Amino acid sequence: MFGWQLRPGLHAGAGAFNPRSLFRSGEQGVLYDPNDLSALFQDSAGTTPVTAADQPVGLMLDKRLGLVRGPELVADGGFDAGVTAFPYVARGTVTHGLSSAVLTTTSIAGTSGVTVALPSAPVFPVAGRYEVRITVSSRSVANASHRLLVAVSSGQNSGLSATERFYAPGVGEYTGILNATTSNTLTISSIDGAATIGDTFTLSSISIRELPGNHAFQATAASRPILRQNATTGAYYLETDGSDDWMQTNAINFTGTDKVSVFTGVRKLSDAAFGTFVELSADFNVNNGTFILAAPAVSPTRSYRFVSRGTAAQSVGSTNFAPAPSSNVITGLADISGQSVSIRSNGVVIEALSASLGTGEYGNYPLYLFRRGGTSLPFAGHFYGLTIVGRLCTAAEIRAIERLYAAKTGVILA
């Protein structure tokens, strides 16, 4: 289910157009589609899928690369030849069973029992998200709450304090989508204050595969947007609370381009305060090679304002053309060397400016959604998806993707 998703009530008015085609030449960017529940998880570790409206979203996968997993990174993750996958063992033993690894606690320390780890480095070849999957085929524990913690950690015995983690509380297959850097390793520890000498866990498989993309995540429960469904169009969207909801990506390397196209479907609920809808870097005011779409800008009120900056910022959207509440399909286009920036709403050019944006290319920064730098200027409204392409899209491409967002938001294009 990796294509652009259409829900009942949505019309495939753009024919066979798939927004992934905008990235066919390897362009940098993002493709977020809250209408595809397979790309949404309730937690940032990707352990709990979003299955329906009214659930929080802690991880939104970037579909630009098709969600194709990379090659298997664990040698003999099925333990056919032995238990060499785990060169590090603490507080226990690892023995080779029938195509399995048997972890046995031989001592306890604090709350933890046996810990095993993959090699110290390099487990993760590049910084990014990895799908980590383990299968616990049996367990024998004195206390039922004794469970396994799977963690991306900075050292072979530091998994207990890691933030990128998930639990395997019983027999079964467990999957997480964890953030890692090249200096990290993966640890599996038995914990929970219930470790007892002699407890065993039998693993029949372990797998690590990269999940390429610029995925957006939120580790803090209170700051996660919630999935809702438009009763008219049937489309799913993220609702932000306008106070503390936001998401971010790892740094996205846009340094290969000085052009960008930004497309979204949005419902803006308030014009009372500046709202950060999407911003490259923690603050475009102080970082070169950045852009921001504000919804709205204030003093005076400007409905949607798109700003791009090489070494000098230029902005468009200087009027209150869509007072809140308002649903809009917004497009922002910018070209640093071409000295142009423009904003479109519902298929119409609102403002196009020819002026110097300075020099250089776009930068290598995290992308922030719904809140500046994750700390201020929250957006209050509905998010129907976001496509950012590291080039100027053609007129036909612009029209096609605006149609897609119009169908989701219920907007009629001009």
Added chain:
Amino acid sequence: MTDYTLSVVQLCPDAYRGAANAIAEASGFGPNNLSVELRGPGDSVWWGCHAWWVPSVLEAAMNPPDEVPGTAEILAQVVTSVQVGGDPQSHWQEALAANGLSVYAQEA
């Protein structure tokens, strides 16, 4: 019931923010839940958050794990407002007003 139907606003004086966030993190809610800087009477500093909870989370919040010393005393300083459904922004504004608080001015 797995739907997040409860709109929850929590407000906390600055002196208790770190400890309250530590309790939330120890309970599995991630770091820095109280993240919105507020101002109260006498220019006092408060922090707030809005979240959607399932009813079971509300029950758990009333009985948090005692991993952080003095948990009960810390949580006694946290103002919690709960509504069933509704508009989160309206709830947020009403809770701030009821406690004499406003969002700390932020420059765009």
